[in-house]
Amino acid sequence: MSADVSKFNGCYIQLTNSHLSGHDEDLLITKAKEMFKSQNKNRKFSYIHSWKILRVARKWKGFANPQSGSAKRTRNLSSGAYTSSSSNPNISEVDNNVEVAEERPIGQKAAKEATRNKGKAKKAARAIDEKWNNYKDMQDKRLALCEDVIRQKDEEIRQKDFAILCKETSNMDERARKNHEQICEIIRQKYGMS
Incomplete structure (x- = not known):
């Protein structure tokens, strides 16, 4: 069950991050079910009630947060120094500040x-x-x-x-x-x- 919920959550986050216009929550869930079915040999996702409870848990908050992008460092050939590039405009290239998601619960x-x-x-x-x-x-x-x-x-x-x-x-x-x-x-x- 946990693996299926994680896979479905990945599908949902992928659709949420693509910013489909005119799509509400129910439509996104329906599209995520279809994506899950296509990726998992036409198997239906039957844990939607569990996912609705678990998606607000701290384990998935960091994944679902579209604000937190990943910072990528590249080496500048001319000076040899490292620079950061990011898809997130909230991350500063000067001071390499990266937003950190909440700490996950203990195992x-x-x-x-x-x-x-x-x-x-x-x-x-x-x-x-x-x-x-x-x-x-x-x-x-x-x-x-x-x-x-x-x-x-x-x-x-x-x-x-x-x-x-x-x-x-x-x-x-x-x-x-x-x-x-x-x-x-x-x-x-x-x-x-x-």
């Missing part, structure tokens, strides 16, 4: 290779994500352990403070009782017990 092998590489990239991304998640889990566990240690230390300090508040002061001398009372006041303020 089947390149598409398969790109697909394979996408799989490798996804695996690498998954591995990195897994390592990152493991690192985050370890950091969360470490943080939880640190918070537990801090809570335990705070509880030990509260118990010691409570022990100071409940300490028996009857066997203390006057100076020790004054110091104890000042420390008790600080502890009460710390816990809002004043």
Whole structure:
């Protein structure tokens, strides 16, 4: 099918480039069918619906563009320099500018290779994500352990403070009782017990 569509597209482009006056799109397609039939042993072109879809694809845009002519370089015998000659008036002879058609789509092998590489990239991304998640889990566990240690230390300090508040002061001398009372006041303020 692809070969037939390509051959028919060539016939159509050939007729389009010949600039037949008074011919519309349908007439050009009919003439291209006749040309295809004469070039291919009276075989009819039966993929017209496919060609209508494919003719706007990038693969055939460069061929169908009558604006892009080919530049031809010839050697000047007198000076030995190269000159360009072209059937396209848009191409400058001085600076050798040639219009370039759009880039064709990648082929089947390149598409398969790109697909394979996408799989490798996804695996690498998954591995990195897994390592990152493991690192985050370890950091969360470490943080939880640190918070537990801090809570335990705070509880030990509260118990010691409570022990100071409940300490028996009857066997203390006057100076020790004054110091104890000042420390008790600080502890009460710390816990809002004043």
